[in-house]
Amino acid sequence: MRISDILQLGLSNLWRTKLRTMLTTLGVIIGIGALISMVSFGTGMQKNVTSIFYDNDLFTSLRVLPMKIDINRALSGDVGSAMGAMKSSRTIDDSVLCALGNMPEVSIVYPEISFSVKLRYRGQEIRTELRALPQAMGQYPPHKEMGWGAFFSSDSALEIIVSERQLHNLKIHLPDGPLNVARTDTGMVYTILPSDSLLGSELEAVTLVLDAEKIAENPLIGMVQPPFREQVTRLKIRGIKKSADGFERPQIENTALIPIGAEKKVPRFEFSSMWTLLGNMGQKNKGYTALYVRVHDLRQLSVVRKRVEEMGFGVIALADQLEEIKRGFIFLDTALGAIGAIALIVAALGIINTMVMSILERTREIGIMKAVGGSEGQIKGIFFIEAAFIGVFGGVFGVLLGWGVTRIANIIANMYMVRQGATGHVELFYLPLWLVAGAIAFAIAVSLLAGLYPAMRAARVNPVEALRHD
Amino acid sequence: MQTFIQASGICKEYHKGQSGVMALHGVSFSAQAGEFLSIVGRSGSGKSTLLNILGGLDTASAGKIYVDSQDLAVMRRYQLALYRRTMVGMIFQSFNLIPSCSALDNVALPMTFAARSKSERTQRAKDLLALVGLAQREHHKPSELSGGEAQRVAIARALANQPRLLLADEPTGNLDSHTAGEILELLLKLNAERNLTIVMVTHDVVSAADLSHRVLRMLDGRIVEEEEFRRMA
Numbered sequence: 001m002r003i004s005d006i007l008q009l010g011l012s013n014l015w016r017t018k019l020r021t022m023l024t025t026l027g028v029i030i031g032i033g034a035l036i037s038m039v040s041f042g043t044g045m046q047k048n049v050t051s052i053f054y055d056n057d058l059f060t061s062l063r064v065l066p067m068k069i070d071i072n073r074a075l076s077g078d079v080g081s082a083m084g085a086m087k088s089s090r091t092i093d094d095s096v097l098c099a100l101g102n103m104p105e106v107s108i109v110y111p112e113i114s115f116s117v118k119l120r121y122r123g124q125e126i127r128t129e130l131r132a133l134p135q136a137m138g139q140y141p142p143h144k145e146m147g148w149g150a151f152f153s154s155d156s157a158l159e160i161i162v163s164e165r166q167l168h169n170l171k172i173h174l175p176d177g178p179l180n181v182a183r184t185d186t187g188m189v190y191t192i193l194p195s196d197s198l199l200g201s202e203l204e205a206v207t208l209v210l211d212a213e214k215i216a217e218n219p220l221i222g223m224v225q226p227p228f229r230e231q232v233t234r235l236k237i238r239g240i241k242k243s244a245d246g247f248e249r250p251q252i253e254n255t256a257l258i259p260i261g262a263e264k265k266v267p268r269f270e271f272s273s274m275w276t277l278l279g280n281m282g283q284k285n286k287g288y289t290a291l292y293v294r295v296h297d298l299r300q301l302s303v304v305r306k307r308v309e310e311m312g313f314g315v316i317a318l319a320d321q322l323e324e325i326k327r328g329f330i331f332l333d334t335a336l337g338a339i340g341a342i343a344l345i346v347a348a349l350g351i352i353n354t355m356v357m358s359i360l361e362r363t364r365e366i367g368i369m370k371a372v373g374g375s376e377g378q379i380k381g382i383f384f385i386e387a388a389f390i391g392v393f394g395g396v397f398g399v400l401l402g403w404g405v406t407r408i409a410n411i412i413a414n415m416y417m418v419r420q421g422a423t424g425h426v427e428l429f430y431l432p433l434w435l436v437a438g439a440i441a442f443a444i445a446v447s448l449l450a451g452l453y454p455a456m457r458a459a460r461v462n463p464v465e466a467l468r469h470d
Numbered sequence: 471m472q473t474f475i476q477a478s479g480i481c482k483e484y485h486k487g488q489s490g491v492m493a494l495h496g497v498s499f500s501a502q503a504g505e506f507l508s509i510v511g512r513s514g515s516g517k518s519t520l521l522n523i524l525g526g527l528d529t530a531s532a533g534k535i536y537v538d539s540q541d542l543a544v545m546r547r548y549q550l551a552l553y554r555r556t557m558v559g560m561i562f563q564s565f566n567l568i569p570s571c572s573a574l575d576n577v578a579l580p581m582t583f584a585a586r587s588k589s590e591r592t593q594r595a596k597d598l599l600a601l602v603g604l605a606q607r608e609h610h611k612p613s614e615l616s617g618g619e620a621q622r623v624a625i626a627r628a629l630a631n632q633p634r635l636l637l638a639d640e641p642t643g644n645l646d647s648h649t650a651g652e653i654l655e656l657l658l659k660l661n662a663e664r665n666l667t668i669v670m671v672t673h674d675v676v677s678a679a680d681l682s683h684r685v686l687r688m689l690d691g692r693i694v695e696e697e698e699f700r701r702m703a
Binding site for chain 2: 001002005009016364365367368369370371372373374375376377378463464467
């Protein structure tokens with residue numbers, strides 16, 4: 001028997017019982033639709049989470065801390081060991097910085113320095129955090145993209161990169177900035193300035209320093225009034241970061257950046273926290289709070305990490321968390337997939353039911369086919385192909401249904417989020433090609449499995465009895 | 471003369487619950503190529519069972535049966551299917567056409583199992599329908615055909631893969647006497663012109679004697695009488 005004949009015969013047999021075929025196929029369509037929408041929700045979540053990691057380029061970097069941290073112990077409330085670890089902390093000084101910088105795997109290493117300042121521009125003031133970064137970081141995300149202007153020209157230039165949000169707080173609007181559109185504060189007077197006139201203009205960073213003269217005049221003055229005075233450093237606006245859309249990144253929006261070399265040119269008395277204040281008094285050289293280490297390639301991370309741990313320092317790498325997150329997602333995907341698979345199993349029972357019914361109805365026909373020379377294999381093939389067709393149609397239309405459902409769900413979810421005040425567009429579902437192909441293959445496999453028993457039963461029909469059958 | 475069918479000691483036992491029912495008690499007979507052989511007997515005499523075994527639809531419990539020197543008793547199921555497809559054509563009292571298929575498609579069905587091309591099937595099915603005198607009815611469904619026409623379609627189908635043996639199980643049982651005569655005439659013509667060996671099971675002793683070279687009479691699973699009416703040419 002020719003393959004084309006089997007295919008044609010299978011199709012025409014299905015066509016003869018249109019309604020029943022459609023209802024059975026509908027079962028598979030719904031099963032696959034459920035599977036597709038469930039799993040694409042899981043993969044969509046995973047993609048969103050991991051893309052945050054990738055977009056921010058978090059996999060090729062780690063942080064070096066003065067002490068070894070056992071996160072699990074600390075989280076489980078073992079304060080004693082956490083305190084013990086603190087005592088055994090080592091100082092991160094410039095020699096450590098150099099040692100790490102000389103490793104061939106390391107591309108960038110810099111100490112994490114940040115301090116709080118007041119920014120003053122056109123009479124407006126905001127309090128914000130200043131973070132020092134080397135110029136080399138400009139080639140990596142998230143610093144790679146600059147809304148307006150550019151990253152630092154050198155490590156020592158007196159430059160600053162501010163965010164659109166900070167400008168907004170300084171009552172300045174960029175005519176082409178996204179925040180300009182969402183101007184909601186009523187009664188506030190904003191100055192609208194084009195980015196060209198902002199870039200290159202100077203902004204004042206105001207810090208507090210110990211007033212040596214005041215203390216020299218009267219050592220007891222500190223008891224009466226704070227022995228500080230304001231120090232102003234002029235910084236050129238080099239770049240402006242656009243307000244992030246989609247997932248908000250407050251860390252980036254509320255921090256202004258300065259070159260790592262310029263940090264020393266901003267005099268300040270650090271008392272950002274009680275810890276540092278006490279630390280300053282207790283130790284002559286407190287070292288850095290942490291180092292940022294960046295490697296050339298993801299795979300080199302473990303080498304560097306091992307070296308740092310051998311040196312006795314603690315390491316935090318976000319890549320660790322990602323592994324944990326991925327494990328969680330495998331579990332989530334399996335659970336979601338299982339729900340979809342249940343729907344498909346019900347559909348498979350529908351296929352078995354339909355086909356057993358049609359074999360009962362067609363018993364005489366099977367007897368005739370056998371009498372005129374149809375072999376068991378050929379008859380098996382004829383019934384098997386019917387199940388396969390149900391699987392193919394069910395799979396293809398099921399994927400379309402699942403896709404349609406996720407599109408609608410996504411639109412509704414976005415409408416809801418916009419009403420809740422979110423900006424930007426979120427893609428909740430992700431339908432990769434492997435999922436489409438896998439779902440169709442799964443539909444066919446399940447249908448064939450369901451067709452196995454009916455086909456076998458059809459092949460084993462006794463022709464003598466079948467021909468007597470009415 | 472060439473012996474075409476050689477059956478010896480065929481037994482058939484049906485199992486119903488604990489007890490077995492013997493349908494055939496050691497049937498032996500032979501037939502020559504081109505012979506028209508009729509088997510007569512009452513219902514339940516085992517004549518249809520014998521025909522089914524001869525057609526490879528059923529298997530004997532014991533005994534040997536050779537058709538064209540092939541031993542049916544040792545054939546596996548797929549070999550029997552091939553035997554049914556190529557060696558024999560069968561017609562039945564109730565015609566056994568597939569109701570959803572046209573006359574043409576019914577005739578083409580055995581050729582589909584034989585993997586003939588679509589154009590070849592259609593051409594040969596048209597030729598066969600013309601041979602049985604139904605050239606104008608090829609697109610009619612079985613329900614739109616009279617009993618005589620339906621049996622002619624069944625005969626055309628039986629001839630599709632050019633078998634050497636035609637088995638007919640009460641072919642005129644559902645037909646009026648006039649139509650029955652026409653069908654029997656057609657069978658006689660095929661036997662004479664194509665040298666087709668025919669084994670026919672029938673109630674109709676008179677017409678069996680008219681047409682056949684030989685008539686076997688069966689009773690309770692045995693052949694009890696054999697009569698020769700005309701000599702093979």
